[in-house]
Amino acid sequence: MSIAEILTAIQDSAIAHAISKSNHMVAAGLQIVHVMGFIFLLAALVLISLRLLNLVMKNEPMSVVRRDANRFFHIGLVLTVLSGTLMFVATPKLYFYKFAFELKMLLFVGAIALQFALFRRIAAQESPHPVLARATVGVSLIVWFGIGLAGRMIGFT
């Protein structure tokens, strides 16, 4: 099965028809959930990052900040992935061949890998090496901000 056939099969699925044939406010609703999820996710990441760099709450234990921020991060991740998947499923051919979409997905895979392979480990330490903490926060935020920028480009390219 080629990629084109897979995309056609997705576009012809019952769920794709249900979304694309529905009122255009359903699509708007998915966009709103996607943005809200992204805000939750990024806010959690920024909070942990600021704490890691000792810019906020430096007298509070990392574990206290991390636990609630991670919950926020997971809620945001679930909301963005679910709404994003539904948007993609409705019109896969519209998205798949767009450079901005490809870039966003590439950055997303990188961000998730970075998040679980490095960021989590650094944030799990009470006093990580400052250079390593700064580098991890810097790269993570650049990649996640890049996802936001690439995401906004999708509608314009």
Add this chain to the structure above:
Amino acid sequence: MSLVALAEHVEQWPLAIAIAESRYAFPLIEGAHLIGLSVAVGLLFITDLRLTGVVLKRIPAMHVLHQLRPWVLGGFAMIFITGGLLFLAEASMLVTSAVFAWKLLFIVLAGINAAYFEFVVAKRPVAQDDQAVLPAGMKFAALASLTLWTLVIVCGRLIPYLS
């Protein structure tokens, strides 16, 4: 001069034309608007959820508020600058958009709520105590903030759909 005529005049400014005609400027500024929103409103949501006693309960509420405030304000500066630039490029469409008017109204109400919180609620002696459960006035202001900023985001995202 009517509002629409004024908006059409604004759209002729060289900066407005440059943003509207560039292939990348508008989406990139929108992206920066979204990032600013995530920092400002995102951290504000965390502060509001602390005030309502949902998250970070082991950290004193006023401490969370004071620590995050400069970052929230910095994010807001970014939102207002990028929002202003986006407005220039689409001024005549936006001034006739009902959903944009709702967005502005909710921003004003959120501002009034923040000022009321800052200068009235947070000044009360009881608010200065480091307690897990906060006075009802604080919770109410935090819930109002959560609701109003959510409505601002919803209206903002609806602009291309309803204008």
